[in-house]
Structures are given as structure tokens and as C-alpha cells.
Amino acid sequence: MEKINYHQNFLEELEKIKSSKPSLLLHACCGPCSTNIIDSLKERFEITIYFSNSNIYPSEEYYRRKDELFDFIGAYNHKNNTNIHVVSDAYEPEIFMCQLGVYGNVKEGGKRCYLCYQLRMEKAYKYANRNNFDYYTTTLSVSPHKNSQWINQIGEMLATKNTKWLFSDFKKDNGYQKSCTIASDFNLYRQNYCGCIYSYEQMLVYKEQKATEE
Numbered sequence: 123m124e125k126i127n128y129h130q131n132f133l134e135e136l137e138k139i140k141s142s143k144p145s146l147l148l149h150a151c152c153g154p155c156s157t158n159i160i161d162s163l164k165e166r167f168e169i170t171i172y173f174s175n176s177n178i179y180p181s182e183e184y185y186r187r188k189d190e191l192f193d194f195i196g197a198y199n200h201k202n203n204t205n206i207h208v209v210s211d212a213y214e215p216e217i218f219m220c221q222l223g224v225y226g227n228v229k230e231g232g233k234r235c236y237l238c239y240q241l242r243m244e245k246a247y248k249y250a251n252r253n254n255f256d257y258y259t260t261t262l263s264v265s266p267h268k269n270s271q272w273i274n275q276i277g278e279m280l281a282t283k284n285t286k287w288l289f290s291d292f293k294k295d296n297g298y299q300k301s302c303t304i305a306s307d308f309n310l311y312r313q314n315y316c317g318c319i320y321s322y323e324q325m326l327v328y329k330e331q332k333a334t335e336e
């Protein structure tokens with residue numbers, strides 16, 4: 123199937139709304155991934171960040187990423203005289219893992235990840251719709267490891283006329299590199315695995331292999 127250029131869709135949507143400043147709920151997986159996105163969208167949207175990531179294991183890591191995001195937004199607002207809000211969903215890892223566990227043996231990038239995007243994006247959409255946001259989207263596509271085609275398909279599928287999906291492929295236009303630069307300027311903690319217990323265990327195996335080789 124031919125890939126859709128979602129970055130182009132994003133640029134076209136920005137053109138359509140250039141004389142207004144709609145509200146946007148931005149689902150964020152962590153501080154570093156949100157950096158360049160808020161920097162590039164802050165003049166175009168009234169942004170609220172939504173932290174909903176019950177996929178993260180263990181709980182210490184969840185709270186570390188969450189706290190880092192909240193601290194970053196505070197520091198960013200202070201530095202840029204902006205008023206970006208950040209809200210958090212409940213942490214419910216048991217419910218989440220019950221659902222992801224079906225695909226526990228599937229390697230990263232497969233069905234487990236599709237479901238993981240979907241579960242988090244459903245929560246973001248519901249929150250956005252309940253609170254009358256004009257648009258919602260997610261930081262997930264900034265990562266070179268995430269499937270932007272899937273993310274945009276899910277986003278579009280969930281969206282309604284009242285809460286539109288903001289098409290995006292935030293890694294484009296050097297988005298990933300720019301986010302690394304801003305994260306480093308703010309001295310943000312950057313995790314070395316995606317989030318779930320499966321990616322955590324994979325990271326430990328990789329670390330052990332590296333240590334044996336050295």
C-alpha cells in the first residue's frame with residue numbers, strides 16, 4: 123500500500139486555520155518528544171498537553187517521565203512567556219498490560235505497538251472531545267521507531283467533526299533532531315527504552331550483550 127504523506131496533510135491543515143488559533147490536545151509520551159512540537163505549534167494553537175501512558179513499566183519510570191514532562195512545561199512557559207497547560211490521566215498499568223499481553227511475544231513495531239498507540243490515543247480523543255477541544259494529536263510520530271501511517275490512521279478513525287485529528291508526522295522537517303537539541307538545552311532526562319515491560323526487558327538483554335562484548 124502506498125504511504126500517505128501526512129506531513130503534507132498537516133501543512134495543508136495549518137494553511138486552512140491560519141487566521142484562527144484553535145485549541146489542541148497534544149497527547150505526549152514524554153518531555154523530550156514534546157519539545158520541538160510545542161515549539162513549532164505554540165503560535166498556531168492553544169495547546170494543552172495530555173500525559174496518558176499506562177504502558178510504562180515500572181512505576182518509578184512512569185513517574186520519572188511524567189515529572190520530567192511537567193517540569194519541562196513549567197520551565198518552557200517561564201522561558202517563552204507561554205501558557206501551555208499540562209494534565210495527566212490516571213496510571214492504570216494492570217488494565218493496560220492485560221490488553222497488551224495478548225501480543226507479548228510480538229516484536230517491537232508489530233501488533234502490540236499498534237494496540238498501544240490505539241489505547242493511548244483513544245484516551246486522548248475522549249478527553250479532547252469531552253472538553254471541547256477543536257483538535258487532538260500525539261507526539262508519538264516524532265520517533266523514528268514509531269509507525270506514522272498507523273498513528274494517523276488511528277487518529278482519523280477516532281476523530282469526529284467536533285474534535286478533529288491533526289494529521290502529523292512530527293519527525294519530518296528534522297523534527298526528531300530538533301527535539302533532541304531542545305531536550306538537551308533543557309537538560310531533560312531521556313529514557314533508553316520505549317516504555318512497556320517487553321521493551322524494558324529487551325533493553326536489559328541488549329545492555330547485557332553489550333557488556334559481554336566489551
Ligand code: SF4
Pocket residue numbers: 177222230231234235236238239316317318319320321
Ligand atoms: S514497544 Fe513501545 S509502542 Fe510498542 S507496546 Fe511497548 S511501549 Fe507500546
